[in-house]
Amino acid sequence: MQTVLKSALLGIFAMTATISPSFAAEPTSPAETITVTAKSLQEIENLGVAVTIISAEEIKSSNASSIKDVLIQSAGINPGVNSGSISGRQNISIRGTNSDHVLILIDGRKVSGSDAQIGHSDFQYNWVPMNAIERIEVIKGPASSIYGSQAIGGVVNIITKQSDEKFYGDVDVQYGLSEDKDGNSLDTSINIGGKITDKLSLIVSGEHADLDSVADEDNDSDTKIEGKEITNGLIKLRYDLDDTQSIEGTYGQGVEDRYKIEDELYYDIERWNYSLGYNKQFETIALKLDAYVVDTDLYYNSTSSTGGYTHNMTDSVARAEASITAFNRHYIVTGAEYKLEEYDKVYDLSASASRNFKEDIYNTSIFLQDEFEVTPDFLLTVGARYDYHERFKGELSPKINALYKIGAHHRVKAGYGEGFKAPTVTQNSSEYVSTSRHIFYGNDDLEPESSRTFEIGYEYYSDSTVIKTAAYHTEVDDLISSDRIVDNPGPFGDEYLYVNTDKATLQGFECEITKDITQNSKLRLAYHYLDSEDEETGEDLSYRPKHTINARLSSNLPSDVQLTLSANYTGKQYVDDNEYDPFTVYSAQVSKTFFDNMTVRLGIDNITDEDLDSEPYDIKGRLVYAGINYRF
Secondary structure, three states: OHHHHHHHHHHHHHHHHHOOOOOOOOOOOOOOOEOOOOOOOOEHHHOOOEEEEEEHHHHHHOOOOOHHHHHOOOOOEEEEOOOOOOOOOOEEEEOOOOHHHEEEEEOOEEOOOOOOOOOOOOOOOOOOOHHHEEEEEEEEOOOHHHHOOOOOOEEEEEEEOOOOOOOEEEEEEEEEEEOOOEOOEEEEEEEEEEEOOOOEEEEEEEEEEEEOOEEOOOOOOOEEEOEEEEEEEEEEEEEEEEOOEEEEEEEEEEEEEEEEHHHEEEEEEEEEEEEEEEEEEOOOEEEEEEEEEEEEEEEEOOOOOOOOEEEEEEEEEEEEEEEEOOOOOEEEEEEEEEEEEEEEEEEOOHHHHHHOEEEEEEEEEEEEEEEEEEEOOEEEEEEEEEEEEOOOEEEEEEEEEEEEEEOOOEEEEEEEEEEEEOOOOOOOOOOOEEEOOOEEEOOOOOOOEEEEEEEEEEEEEOOOEEEEEEEEEEEEEEEEEEEEEEOOOOOOOOEEEEEEEEEEEEEEEEEEEEEEEEOOEEEEEEEEEEEEEEOOOOOOOOOOOOEEEEEEEEEEEOOOEEEEEEEEEEOOEEEOOEEEOOEEEEEEEEEEEEOOOEEEEEEEEOOOOOOOOOOOOOOOOOEEEEEEEEEO
């Protein structure tokens, strides 16, 4: 740890020494100034936590088919898999934590992740139409002090588009031709919204994405990359009762099919999310009341002796939140939440009915955060959340973050936070038995996973340059894993019991530099170093590359032409006793706008046709695509 922190500090001081003092006296804030996820009144350069904001323009120019594709281009966010790769599935890891340690939100509402319930899954990244996303806000580091369970590694908040004063819309169509065996894609989307009356606003978004499955190069009967057919829709309504209060409602629905080669359907996924909220602005208090339901049905089409089965996961949440500005130099946010988590697993065959499982767990919580401007240059944020869980009782998650401004451009920050992740309904019930490749048993005696994170950072802001650095040290205790209790008992393989055994240490350094090279060109470089260790074995954690580098060049050329070039380097990583070589994926996109409302784009993903031969996982081959967007 001392070596990592020493290297990080030396890097910080070196960059500080080389920054030219000739910039203007006051910096210009970046386009993304305010974040709602951190629950702060500060602009992004004055936040005590590490925050990344990804705009809708960046999403479109990256040709992302899910939020996962966008996130892994940021410092500190790496690709990985959930307990092993199947048909090219990947998920994300923030600062080396597990994928189920990352909480995903849609407009601040929690999404039930499937990766903690279903092995090898990556089903939580396509909840809303990609064209409905206004921006993605990411908090890196523990956020349980506000959001509770699952926020050990961080929070990803998908902010959807808001309706405008005037009615507007856009239609988008894109086709991709793959170098792989099949793997072609067709994507269509529509987005319309605006004010229907002076008080009523509406926004409607929809998409249909079709990605053909890819066969293995050496064996046409094996699936390299699974096919996907995704249809998502989102409707948002807001009614302004007067200038100080409004009612909001949302309804989202999605259907996603996963295919093996020859269009063999083996996962059928249906999603619903709906909410109703009330907002009231008093003179010094803003009040939010919200209730929502997130429901997922995942049907696995199996020809095994147990037959197919359905996972049904439903989260019902009611919450209240108040933001208070009544006290001088204090911005206080407090709230309460009730969550009911339900899980139901039903097998198709009556002979397997004994394996059916149904259970629910409730959780109540309160939180308080105070953002205190001690002086004009010193900001202190303290907060804590208390969760009362039906199974393991109370859990307190405190945090403290400090930021100090050195002149107009320099920021130094430090923080400490604790996080936790509650066991899932299935893991935390001794009545649960899962039979697939192996047999897994739940455990009533499981404890929550917990973490402690220390972080220091330096950031620099000017008219043309932004530099963000951070060094962190995280210890995660009571990691939930499966302990083999019986070897080879029969046709279903070994038997495993969920237990608290593992302890992990994660430490690293991240740096992101955004530089305006010219008036029309911007370069972003991101680097992440990660040192991970399983304290039980002394080995590196699986699927955690030590080094990742992301580079992105965006240029506005003459005649309304935009060019985006990117390169993503994933360093050496280990899986069990195997070491896998680093690799780099290059992409490019050029677009041109005609008549002020029509944009045509051409692009290539994975330009060099990098192929990992499934080591440690499969990635898509070269894809050439063309698209057109029409705005009205």
